[in-house]
Amino acid sequence: MSEVAQRQSSFSRAEFDQWLAQRRAEEGMPVVPARGGRPVFKSWLRDMWEEIRPLPELRGLELFCERDVTMLVAEWSEQVVIGGHACALQVFEVLPLNRPKRAEVLTSRFRQLGGDAERWRPEIKAEMHAQIARMEQAIAEHRDMLREADIEEELRKFEGRLSVRQFIDRASRVVRELALRAANHRMAEGIALHRFHETFPGARARERRLLLIAGPTNSGKTYAAFQHLAAAQSGVYLAPLRLMAAEFWDRMRAAGVPCSLITGEERFPDPQARHVSSTIEMLATDAEYDVAIIDEVQMIADKDRGWAWTQAIVGVNAKLVIFVGSPDAENVLREIAARLGESIEVQRTERLTPLEVAEHPLDSDKPVDDATAFISFSRRDVLAWKQTLGTTQCAAIYGALSPEVRREEARRFAAGEARIVSATDAIGMGLNLPVKTIVFTTLTKWDGEKEITLSDSSIRQIAGRAGRYGMHETGTVTALNRRDLAHIRAAMAAEAEPLPTIAPIAPHMKMLDYLAQETGRNDLPSLLDCFAALPGDTDLFSKADVSSMRDLASQIGDFSLPLSTQFALCACPVDTRSGDHMRTWRQWVAAVAEEVPSPIPRGQKFTADGGTASAVQLQGAEGRVRLLAAYRWMHHRMPDLFPDIEEALAVSADANQFISNSLRRKSVRRCRQCGKGLPDQHQHAICDPCFRMRFERND
Known part of the structure; x- marks a missing residue:
């Protein structure tokens, strides 16, 4: 006979059922019928517990069952109050119960265990109250920094039945977590996370007037804001893109208003200027202006860069602050204005030219009309459509191109050198092109994690570029198939959904210095982890996602760099998806640690009179320009360690011209x-x- 069969044969369920029937009869209880089940003692105990439990020898014993575990326990249950919160506790100690071989020993064994339970129960109660006292003391010590929700959440750890060991472990964990929560609240207060607006005393002391100019694309919003800025004694224009900042800079100078240009990669200061055109991250919150324009204000909802709009909205020191953007940003701006104690005026604009959705998809058998833009959502698709549409007659605009090349491609299209344009959604922001018809080649895009369908607001933003005022009487939007066209028609007719009322905040150096002082840590990854752990995700001012900077910071290694230097290196706009760019960035980190100047990064040379029909070589030139832009960015933060700015500008100019020449050529795909x-x-x-x-x- 096998060992399993022997073990099972030593237990007779019928024998134990007979014992139970006899004991219940002796106690004057109704006899219950036997039940079938597994021939295992603890299975029988679990199945028959409700009938066994009333027997006097089981007084003080409880049964604990969890999954395949069945145990007899001594248990103490009590409704207690911890930190002012009611909490039901059930704590037990396991009693040893070996599998009896004969039913007649059960009565004496249960009596023995019942006696053990009577001795254990006072000890369990005493231990329970000792741990409660520890938690009460922790709550009292940190009461000024704890919220009731913190205590409630921690006390949920005691739900259900717990062994004494589990209860002690969880109580210790609660004490630690309460101290950590209090410390996090203290640090959140220290960096003014919930009072972020108070960290800009200049803006708070100024009696600011807020104006939202809200309307669809092609409704004259930016023009209306420009009139305010050009007439002011001083002002700043804050753009999401370097390209937009440069266009506004040109526009101000063309209007006879001296203006400086400041972006992450370039500085063109004008000593006579009291106006600045800048990318939004470069805002100097300590400077005073009469008028400030914050463009594309709906980008406060952007998960990567929304913090820059929060900082600008709250911190720009100007008498008149003009927000330019779509109507769906109105709610969150009103919430921010209410928190600041400032009033906000809303000026609505309407499209200056009608926008129509075509009745039928684009007819592939007919020639494409002039001034048509084909919208795709990847570099590969843009270049494929450019090739399909006729390379020499089609401009191309996509995010991987530098602002200089994008401007040149836009100029070609505006001048009629290119009849049509193939572009990504980069066309939806910052480029005023004379487009008459927008053709969506698809309505899906890759968001970095998965394929998504365009939101209604994105469709409206891109479609709104059709029908440039002063050049076309109407604008038309269409697609390649009926399904996409129906989706576009529904999106254009849909009501705008308001943005979430969240204003994201990213850590700045003052915050990081404070966290370093509080934690005693000076490495950026630890401080970013600390920032991410701070409470504050339910307030208007909420923490931004710092995971991308955290990933970059983790690669700094063991170099002992000042915190400000680590922060600058991790804010560098390096392409983290490129192995070559990351190798170069790590070389820069080592050079900065050793205080050795870095020359411009090595790479393939691209001549201004050259060009290529190879998509791979074109991509190489684009990557070269991006890496040189990162070098120029570092120069403006550490000029002594990144000194070759003139060479970087010259090499970038040659590479940009190489790219422009290539985009004019007829590219030839080759058999692999x-x-x-x-x-x-x-x-x-x-x-x-x-x-x-x-x-x-x-x-």
Whole structure:
């Protein structure tokens, strides 16, 4: 007989059922019928517990069952109050119960365990109250920094039945967590997370007037704001893109208003100027202005850069602050204004030209009209459409291009050198192109994690670029198929949904210095973790996502760098998806630690009179320009350690011209197998002869 069979045969369920029936009869209780079940003692105990429990020898004993575990326990249950909160506690100690071989020993064994339980219960109660006293003391010590919700959340750890050991462990954890929560609240107060607006005393002392100019694309919002700024004695324009800042800079100077340009990668100061055109991250909150324009204010909802809009909205020191953007930002701006104690006026604008949704999808058999923009959502698709539409007659605009190249492509399109344009959603912001028709080639895009369908607001933002005022009487938006066209029609007719009432906050150096002082840590990854752990996700002012900076900070390594230097290195706009760029960035970190100047990064040379039909080489030139932009960014923070700014500008200019020349050329896709050119409309990566040869080989 097997060992399992022997073990099972030593327990007779019928024998124990007979014992139970006899004991209940002796106590004058009704006899219950036997039940079938597994021939295991603890299974029988669990199945028959309600019938066994009333027997006098089980007084003081409780049964604990969890999954496959069945135990007899001594238990103390009590309704207590901890920190002013009612809490039901059930704490037990396990009693040893070996599997009895004969039913007749059960009565004496249960009596023995009942006696043990009577001795254990006072000890369990005493231990329970000792741990409660510890928690009460922790709450009293940190009461001024704890919220009732903190205590309630911690006390939830005592839900359900717990062994004495589990109860002690959880009580210790609660004491630690309460101290940590109090410390986090203290640090949140120290960095004024919930009172973020109070960290800008200049703006708070100024009696600011807030004005929201809200309307759809092509409704003259920016023009109305420009009139205010150009007429002011001093002012600042804050843009989401370097390209937009440069365009506004040109516009101010064309109007005879001296203006400086300040972005992350470049500085063009004008000693005579009292106006500044700047990217929004470069705002100097200690400077005073008469008028400030914050453009594309709806980007406060952007998960990566929204913090810059919060900082500008709250901290810009100007008599008149003008917000320019879509109507869906009105609610969150009103909430911020209410928190600041400032009034806000709303000026609504309407489109200056009608915008129509086409009745039918684009007809592929008809020639494409002039002034048409084909919208895709990846560099690959933009270049593929450019090739399909006729490379020399089609401009291309996508995010990987530098602002200089994008401006040149926009100029070609505006001047009629290119009849049509293939672009990403970069066209939806910062480029005023003479587009008559917008064609959506797709309504899905990759958001960095997954494929998503465009939101209604994104569709309206992009579609609104059609029908430039003063150049076209109407604008038209269409798609390549009926399904997408129906979706566009519904999006254009839908009501704008308000943005979430959240104003994200990213840590700045004063915050990090305070956290370093409180925690005794000086490494940026630990301080960013500390910031992320601070309470404050339910307030208007909420913590921004710092995970991308945290990932970069973790690669600094063991270099003993000042905190401000670590922060500057991790704010550098390096392309973290490029292995070459990250290798260069790590070399910069080592050079900064050793205080050794870094030359411009090595790389392929691109001449101003050159060009390429190769998509791979074009991508290499684009990456080269981005890396040089990061070098220029570092120069403006550490000029002595990144000194070769003139060379970086010259090499960037050559590479940009190389890219512009390449985009004018007729690119030729080549077969991946034999290298021969592929026809424009060819849909595959290899040519037909190579495909046939492969098919014949496999056959």
